[in-house]
Amino acid sequence: MATRAGFRLTRDRMQLAEHRLGPVARREGFDGVQPMLDSLWAHPVASLGWSVIEALLNSETWFRRDRTPFESFSRELLPALGRARPGGLVRIWSAGCGSGQEAYSLAMDALDARAQVEITATDLSHRAIERARAGSYTGFEIQRGLSASTMLRWFQPQDDHWVARPELREAVQFQRANLLDEPVEGPRYDVIFCRHVLKDMEPTRRASVIEALERRLVDDGCLFVGTDERLESDSVAFRPVNGRKGLFVKSPSSLSRAA
Numbered sequence: 001m002a003t004r005a006g007f008r009l010t011r012d013r014m015q016l017a018e019h020r021l022g023p024v025a026r027r028e029g030f031d032g033v034q035p036m037l038d039s040l041w042a043h044p045v046a047s048l049g050w051s052v053i054e055a056l057l058n059s060e061t062w063f064r065r066d067r068t069p070f071e072s073f074s075r076e077l078l079p080a081l082g083r084a085r086p087g088g089l090v091r092i093w094s095a096g097c098g099s100g101q102e103a104y105s106l107a108m109d110a111l112d113a114r115a116q117v118e119i120t121a122t123d124l125s126h127r128a129i130e131r132a133r134a135g136s137y138t139g140f141e142i143q144r145g146l147s148a149s150t151m152l153r154w155f156q157p158q159d160d161h162w163v164a165r166p167e168l169r170e171a172v173q174f175q176r177a178n179l180l181d182e183p184v185e186g187p188r189y190d191v192i193f194c195r196h197v198l199k200d201m202e203p204t205r206r207a208s209v210i211e212a213l214e215r216r217l218v219d220d221g222c223l224f225v226g227t228d229e230r231l232e233s234d235s236v237a238f239r240p241v242n243g244r245k246g247l248f249v250k251s252p253s254s255l256s257r258a259a
Contacts (some may be wrong), residue, residue, distance in 0.1 A: 063145030096197035097121035100132025122177035135164030
């Protein structure tokens with residue numbers, strides 16, 4: 001799991017293994033979790049391996065999680081960056097987007113502000129990306145973080161789910177991507193959200209991902225991580241913004257290297 005996804009299989013996650021891997025074992029025709037793992041160890045199969053990895057990933061997320069980062073983004077960063085960028089276009093990357101709530105939260109703020117944005121959202125999990133593209137959420141999921149008025153404005157009921165309206169889905173480009181892969185050529189971003197992704201990674205893998213994020217962020221851009229995540233021990237590329245938990249900018253040493 002560390003080699004392919006970078007995440008540590010902690011004791012807590014091991015306790016979840018039986019619960020999360022049981023459906024995978026049944027779907028793949030095994031009598032139980034242990035026979036499936038034994039088979040995978042003896043005869044590695046890429047498709048089964050990724051199914052196991054995806055089942056063990058921490059996919060918990062909700063709309064406007066922790067709220068404060070989204071308030072900073074919509075009230076301060078988005079207007080300031082829009083004024084500073086040619087044509088007002090602000091590029092945003094939601095890295096490790098899960099089932100899409102974070103990316104859609106950013107899109108709602110941007111659309112409400114009538115800002116010019118390009119939002120790219122990526123995740124390791126194929127199933128998470130499929131769910132995100134569909135923009136379909138249960139009653140519990142849709143109410144977790146959204147007010148009633150926001151829910152009714154941007155989502156419409158469909159059977160027992162709530163589905164993002166077309167203009168909201170069109171505002172986000174969802175792609176499957178592994179943060180451990182060598183970054184391909186592409187745009188640099190003004191804002192990167194990579195929240196609650198790094199803390200479970202192996203230290204060497206985490207450092208590698210942080211360096212990749214630094215390369216993809218413009219020099220005066222901002223990086224959001226989880227409010228309980230710290231980067232100081234892993235990289236000198238970023239420095240925290242005082243009084244803003246989870247908000248980082250490039251360090252002077254990083255900028256001098258780039259120059």
